[in-house]
Amino acid sequence: MGLEEKKPIVWEKIQKIPERVKQKKSIALMQLQYDYRCNMKCKHCAIEKFRDVRRKKLTPKDVKVLADQAHEYGLSSICISGGEPLVFLDLEQVIDAIGPERFVLSMDTNGLNLREETIEWLVYKGVDRIHLSIDGLEENHNKFRKVDSDSWQHNIDMLPLCKKHGLGVIVNIVATKDLVKSKEIEKQLEFLDQFGFHASLIYAKPVGTFEEAKNQVLNSEDFAYLESLTKRYNCSTHLTPAYGRETGCLCFKRHFSVTAYGDVLACPWIPIAMGNIFKEPLQNIIERSLENKWFSWENKYTCHSGNCDSEFYQKIIPQIEKSSQYPAPWDEIKW
Numbered sequence: 466m467g468l469e470e471k472k473p474i475v476w477e478k479i480q481k482i483p484e485r486v487k488q489k490k491s492i493a494l495m496q497l498q499y500d501y502r503c504n505m506k507c508k509h510c511a512i513e514k515f516r517d518v519r520r521k522k523l524t525p526k527d528v529k530v531l532a533d534q535a536h537e538y539g540l541s542s543i544c545i546s547g548g549e550p551l552v553f554l555d556l557e558q559v560i561d562a563i564g565p566e567r568f569v570l571s572m573d574t575n576g577l578n579l580r581e582e583t584i585e586w587l588v589y590k591g592v593d594r595i596h597l598s599i600d601g602l603e604e605n606h607n608k609f610r611k612v613d614s615d616s617w618q619h620n621i622d623m624l625p626l627c628k629k630h631g632l633g634v635i636v637n638i639v640a641t642k643d644l645v646k647s648k649e650i651e652k653q654l655e656f657l658d659q660f661g662f663h664a665s666l667i668y669a670k671p672v673g674t675f676e677e678a679k680n681q682v683l684n685s686e687d688f689a690y691l692e693s694l695t696k697r698y699n700c701s702t703h704l705t706p707a708y709g710r711e712t713g714c715l716c717f718k719r720h721f722s723v724t725a726y727g728d729v730l731a732c733p734w735i736p737i738a739m740g741n742i743f744k745e746p747l748q749n750i751i752e753r754s755l756e757n758k759w760f761s762w763e764n765k766y767t768c769h770s771g772n773c774d775s776e777f778y779q780k781i782i783p784q785i786e787k788s789s790q791y792p793a794p795w796d797e798i799k800w
Contacts, residue, residue, distance in 0.1 A: 565591025
């Protein structure tokens, strides 16, 4: 059954995307970082600094309000993230609060708790796809994810089961300098081709536990190389054109994040709070952010936080690192 029959409300919103682009409105996927508990300690974890913050946290009731606002504004996609959603005790309540019939509903996962019965349950609850982390081939992935078990082989074993039960998969690959230089990323894409799932090449960012790993951040030459892979393999990058248009940086145009504390971030890797949903409506935050010169539709620049050659990386990232607050407040940044 296609999306038109399965989720007609979503299908109707998707048909309006070309017009929304013309009107310079957001067509973003909203990543919901509902909770930061996790069963891994990955080298590149972007949310490490959020874990011990003692602030008001989202509840399923808050998620319902947020999802209602997103639906009213016309957004069609929500991704449940964290942390690791498959360890959330109230994951079912969160899914129900979102209202899966209103959105293309996805979920980020490291895959460690994924089983066949879990896959069946996710499909039953209205989850359309998972974004499954597989970073390189077996040795690199397991080292990167810092687990004793063979996480890589487990995730590979889950791919046919997802296809069997109709759960979509996007394989998330964190593209580090090492993976690019060694060309291992090509070997991984060749290996994954047999499963028929799309891969998303995610540029390494100097945030969270990767703040001290700036040697793993890519440059413009690396970006061009990764973009060339999208012509040969079933994969894309943050900068791959979508809906017939190059948007440059995805922030607020095609992606934004909401933290467990209600802060709205341009993306998971730019820890600047552009507003807070406990203080003002989501639409106000989105529209104000789209007026920012870095996040506007007119901005066709590269990925801001993942390209060490970019002006944003050199000008804004240092301000975030020096801020006394985390995430840094938007009105304290010298844009």
